[in-house]
Amino acid sequence: MVNRLVILIAVLTTFLSAKEENITDISLEKAMTLSKSGTYFIDIRTSIEVLYAYRIPGTINIPFFFREAKTENIFIRDDIAAAELEAGHKLSVKTAYKISDTINPKFLSDLDELLEGNKAEPIIIMCNSGKRSIKAVEVLKKSGYTNILHVKTGLKPLITKAYAAALQ
Numbered sequence: 001m002v003n004r005l006v007i008l009i010a011v012l013t014t015f016l017s018a019k020e021e022n023i024t025d026i027s028l029e030k031a032m033t034l035s036k037s038g039t040y041f042i043d044i045r046t047s048i049e050v051l052y053a054y055r056i057p058g059t060i061n062i063p064f065f066f067r068e069a070k071t072e073n074i075f076i077r078d079d080i081a082a083a084e085l086e087a088g089h090k091l092s093v094k095t096a097y098k099i100s101d102t103i104n105p106k107f108l109s110d111l112d113e114l115l116e117g118n119k120a121e122p123i124i125i126m127c128n129s130g131k132r133s134i135k136a137v138e139v140l141k142k143s144g145y146t147n148i149l150h151v152k153t154g155l156k157p158l159i160t161k162a163y164a165a166a167l168q
Contacts, residue, residue, distance in 0.1 A: 023137055025152040031124045032056060034149070040114065041124045044107075044136050045155075049128065054158060062110045064127070064136040066102045107136070108143055119145045126151035 026034075035041035035058050043050060044064035055061075104110075115121045123145070127133040130152045137150050 023134070023141075024149050026124070026149045028126070028151050028153060028155070028158055031126060031149065031151045034122075034124060035059070039122045039124055039149070041126065042111065043155075044125060044127050044133055053128070054155065056155070056158070059126070060114065062107060062114070063104045064107050064132055064139075066104055103139075108139070111140075119143070120147055122147040122149065124149045124151060127154050129154040129156050 031041060035056075041056070041059045043056070043059040043061045045053070045061070046063050046065060047061065050061045111123075112119075115123070123140075125133045125136055125140070125148060127136070130150075131154075133150055133154065134152075137148050140148055
């Protein structure tokens with residue numbers, strides 16, 4: 001019985017350490033420090049999220065997903081909406097609701113272009129909560145990227161602190 005328990009603990013330890021080797025989680029503070037020293041800091045949130053929510057200076061927005069929404073028979077894809085807003089056009093979306101998340105077909109090629117094909121270049125991946133970014137990290141690993149740092153908490157802790165400070 002003791003031998004089986006020892007074997008089980010050894011297998012679990014090996015599995016957990018292998019998982020940690022595949023994904024390196026870092027704090028948002030550490031990511032910001034690394035970004036200042038030249039590490040690419042990729043914000044994979046949608047363009048609309050970046051426009052309307054907090055943006056960390058120095059981050060590069062390459063959306064992993066596009067969110068598609070529908071309002072009164074008009075479909076608005078958020079990357080197109082973001083371009084319209086940046087151009088100074090006003091969009092009125094009163095009753096939009098999410099239809100689906102679609103992976104950005106240019107995500108890998110845009111990142112490849114930024115890194116000039118160097119898949120060993122250190123990169124930091126972040127979204128709002130850490131849920132989408134972990135999916136992006138998995139896609140990057142499968143695509144041959146080898147030096148990926150993941151902000152597990154996402155941007156939420158910083159936004160929460162900023163809102164709390166603004167309320168005081």
